[in-house]
Amino acid sequence: MKPLAPISSSARITLGIAFFVLFVAAWSYATFGGFVSKTFLANPLTMLNDGWDLLTKQGFLTDIGMTIWRVIGGFVLAAVFAVPIGILMGAYKPVEAFLEPFVSFARYLPASAFIPLLILWAGIGELQKLLVIFIGSVFQLILMVAVTVGSVRRDLVEASLTLGARDAGVLKRVLVPAAAPGIAEILRLVLGWAWTYVIVAELIGSSSGIGHMIIDSQALLATGQIIFGIIVIGVIGLISDYAFKALNRALFPWSIL
């Protein structure tokens, strides 16, 4: 192994799968070998069995659909606000001076602590779930987008000025395109965080969703179902992450040269 030396794509896939295999092997060893009690940790087969039961008999697919829609809804709402505000903050120092202290403060407010308040304000309907994700994502997004836009190479801005660009031109034709791949990467990252907020939101006062299934299963001591739910979240996360990465590569081919 040499630092930073690239590897072939087949080696990359093999190594990636190898870790999952090791992980499942260790889990099987612990459960089938009787090292942990069945009450606390189901073995992989029980988990698969419970999962099949969830999908076919208990309408778990609807739960999955609900959760995905909540994540995407809340996240898109946050992005629609955060990206333009972040760009303006990054580009214009007075806007930054005005908003930055508040956003930095709001960023540290834990989204989950807002759940009781949001239930009072918005009930236990969909709006409340969306708002939890919105609050959890929007401030992080604003700050990270602002930093990305603010750190666009100064010499590129200066080059555009000597080519006759005016304020709007610098913003639209230099700052935004230069920052675009970074912004897309930030969206990918924060989407991952949105998944943790949605589950927390569903653990409290919800009648559907993956989080709701998990909290129900706890009462039944159905650890197989809980683990299946967690794995489903992981798999969806993995798929959306890869889709996002592929989209970024297709949209910004120049940034990966």
Place this chain on the structure above:
Amino acid sequence: MSKLVIENVSRVFPAVRGGAPTRALEPTSLSVADNDFVTILGPSGCGKSTLLRMIAGLDTPTTGTLMLDGKPITGPGADRGMVFQSYTLFPWLTVSENISFGLRERGMAPRECAAIAGAWLEKVGLTSFANHFPKQLSGGMQQRTAIARALANDPKILLLDEPFGALDNQTRGLMQELLLGIWERERKTVIFVTHDIEEAAFLASRVVVMTARPGRIKADIAVDLPHPRLYTLKTSPEFAVLKARLTEEIRAEAVLAAEAH
């Protein structure tokens, strides 16, 4: 008529963390005539880039005034094209789109832009790289694109800040001939900053020699070598005489600069 008039322009950078303020450029006066090719020759750190940036309007002088065609320079504008010391092509645009950046900014139709970009691609010999991204080009190709990008905008004056500084000797020689060829055809006013004596002498119709920091103009030497100039000129006796003279002028400064560091 003088195109660019620089009068008593100086630049002092404010002190950094309790140190003394940096006097980058002593009060300097210089007039550049229309269609002139002026090279500014000076040791590293003498304020060449600072002077060029003030002409471009990217920096403001501490004292003095700069006038272009009788109007004071207050900020950057399309009338002064610039090629930077570092590579500053827009990485998200293709070579052709980079060249038409300024034209698009003026609201020119895409079709017209492409035609002008195509003509410039040909002049700098990059036609087959029109759709490459800057990162897919060598350093020399990037600087050729940067020159085309600045010239496609049809500026009144072209400012170049050591554009070939990072290139090997052979490529640098070819680029000098290319630039000179373009100048001989288009007759733009050019200010070219360099610390390479041979480059300064080969390109210029006038060489301005600067002292070590704080920079000021030490000598202003007209170059009467005939045009068109070919690389063979560099081995001619007249060129050797000119080079010797410039070397004499700059050596003392280089020694001073080295002592100051």
